[in-house]
Amino acid sequence: MPGLRDIKRKIDAVKKTQQITRAMNMVAAAKLRAVQTRMEGFRVYADKYKELISRLSMVSNVDESSFPLLQRREEIRRVHLVVLTADRGLCGAFNTNLINRAEKYIAKAKGEGKEVFLTVLGRRGASYFRMHHRDILKKVYEDIVGKYDYAFVTRMAKELEDSFLSGEADEVALLYARFISVLRQEPTLEDMLPIEPEGASEEDVNQIEYIYEPKAQEILRQILPKSINVQLYSRLLENEVSEHAARMTAMDNATNNCKDMITQLTLIYNKARQASITKELMDIVGGAEALRQG
Amino acid sequence: MAGKILLEVITPDRLVVRDEVDMVIATGIDGEFGVLPNHAPLLCLLQTGEARFKKDGSIEYMAITGGVAEVFENKMTILADAAELAREIDVKRAMKARERALKRLRQREKIDVARAEAALRRAMVRLKVAHRAGRLESIPPETMGE
Numbered sequence: 001m002p003g004l005r006d007i008k009r010k011i012d013a014v015k016k017t018q019q020i021t022r023a024m025n026m027v028a029a030a031k032l033r034a035v036q037t038r039m040e041g042f043r044v045y046a047d048k049y050k051e052l053i054s055r056l057s058m059v060s061n062v063d064e065s066s067f068p069l070l071q072r073r074e075e076i077r078r079v080h081l082v083v084l085t086a087d088r089g090l091c092g093a094f095n096t097n098l099i100n101r102a103e104k105y106i107a108k109a110k111g112e113g114k115e116v117f118l119t120v121l122g123r124r125g126a127s128y129f130r131m132h133h134r135d136i137l138k139k140v141y142e143d144i145v146g147k148y149d150y151a152f153v154t155r156m157a158k159e160l161e162d163s164f165l166s167g168e169a170d171e172v173a174l175l176y177a178r179f180i181s182v183l184r185q186e187p188t189l190e191d192m193l194p195i196e197p198e199g200a201s202e203e204d205v206n207q208i209e210y211i212y213e214p215k216a217q218e219i220l221r222q223i224l225p226k227s228i229n230v231q232l233y234s235r236l237l238e239n240e241v242s243e244h245a246a247r248m249t250a251m252d253n254a255t256n257n258c259k260d261m262i263t264q265l266t267l268i269y270n271k272a273r274q275a276s277i278t279k280e281l282m283d284i285v286g287g288a289e290a291l292r293q294g
Numbered sequence: 295m296a297g298k299i300l301l302e303v304i305t306p307d308r309l310v311v312r313d314e315v316d317m318v319i320a321t322g323i324d325g326e327f328g329v330l331p332n333h334a335p336l337l338c339l340l341q342t343g344e345a346r347f348k349k350d351g352s353i354e355y356m357a358i359t360g361g362v363a364e365v366f367e368n369k370m371t372i373l374a375d376a377a378e379l380a381r382e383i384d385v386k387r388a389m390k391a392r393e394r395a396l397k398r399l400r401q402r403e404k405i406d407v408a409r410a411e412a413a414l415r416r417a418m419v420r421l422k423v424a425h426r427a428g429r430l431e432s433i434p435p436e437t438m439g440e
Contacts, residue, residue: 038307045304048373052337052362150306150375210366213322213338222339223362226375233306 004276007269011262018258024090025251031146032182032244039237046230053220053227055210060217069161069195069225073170078115080138080169081105082160082192084176084239085125087145091243092250094177094185095124101187102175106133117169119160121145121236138163145240150233157228164193176235177242183249185242190235195227299331300369301347303356303377310356310377313349318370320345320363329363329370336365340374342415344423355380357423359416376416380427383420389434392417 083102085095102118102125109116118133120126121141129137139159144152163169172193177185212219301318303310318329321343329336340363345356361374395414398405424430 041308042306044309045306045373048304048364048371052364052373056337153306154375210335210337213324213327213336216337219337219339219362230306 011265014261021251021254028244028247035240056220076170078169080172082119082174085122086243087123091247094246098187153233157232176239179242182245297331303372305377315347315349317348333365338363355423355427357420380423383424385424388417388420
């Protein structure tokens with residue numbers, strides 16, 4: 001049986017760990033709220049944007065041939081996969097889940113004879129793919145989660161757009177963690193390019209005549225490319241929300257585990273303490289008895 | 295006064311303005327246009343430029359970077375890539391951005407001219423708006439850097 005002092009030391013150590021995990025839990029909760037607010041702010045923009053796009057594509061008869069970003073390639077040979085991960089660990093299986101999903105996707109695409117190459121955002125994913133898929137890793141963004149602004153997103157989207165338009169990629173897909181609830185985040189794949197114009201259902205768009213300046217098609221030509229920015233930005237934000245949620249849950253679990261461990265260790269400690277007291281008592285009693293008899 | 299119009303200026307990062315105003319003037323792709331209350335439905339592409347709105351006799355200036363404006367049911371929505379009210383403009387930063395853009399344009403080679411020009415335009419608009427709102431005495435001349 002370990003000495004009393006060792007157990008005591010161990011308890012103190014676990015208590016300190018618990019303090020840290022609890023603090024991290026609270027930090028994650030605060031960050032989660034902050035990013036959620038940002039995401040909601042952006043939703044106003046994104047919703048309005050979608051509304052405009054569907055209105056414009058309805059009135060202007062989108063003709064795919066004049067919008068290269070809408071064109072589907074007949075043969076998909078090269079796929080560009082964008083993987084969003086976190087910069088930091090200690091968030092449960094968050095990064096692992098994303099990476100596994102990406103691996104599955106890569107394996108499947110390769111099985112179909114397609115070539116895949118990657119853009120990875122987040123240090124965790126970057127270090128993994130650098131190890132395992134160095135040959136297909138095209139571009140890496142690190143230390144950016146929580147620091148990016150819309151200008152950054154615009155630049156990143158531009159690179160993806162160039163990759164598609166130059167024929168380097170026939171398709172651009174995006175993998176991110178969809179936020180379902182604080183307890184559940186799911187790796188989700190989404191097509192980015194070619195752009196799938198959202199089915200503008202006639203009911204959604206009011207039928208009132210607008211004045212367009214310049215022509216509706218021209219406006220659409222200008223603003224359609226920006227819908228990649230909108231998509232990318234909202235996914236980045238959502239991925240960040242998921243990360244904080246995952247970390248919150250992970251740290252909450254860790255705190256609880258610490259608590260259990262402390263309870264158990266305290267139990268062992270008290271038993272050991274009692275045992276040593278009993279032993280001492282027996283020694284005293286034994287000694288006294290010997291004296292009396294002697 | 296014939297009522298007011300609700301003006302909303304939204305950027306990806308925040309809601310810049312949401313206010314009942316008397317008149318809005320924005321810079322469309324073909325030049326400035328004004329919107330008064332009860333304007334007909336309109337959808338207009340904006341270029342990087344100045345926008346201003348009048349409310350209770352005072353005029354507020356804004357710098358708008360690209361976007362679209364929609365007018366519908368007495369509400370004008372400006373979806374911009376970036377927008378600042380005159381009082382929010384970081385004059386120093388705009389000055390630096392202008393210098394940077396000019397320097398790039400002077401070098402001429404190995405640069406994305408369109409991008410440098412766009413950056414220059416953004417900086418100029420910000421300075422102009424700051425000047426119009428009385429935050430700058432005059433737009434300082436460009437310094438000829440090295």
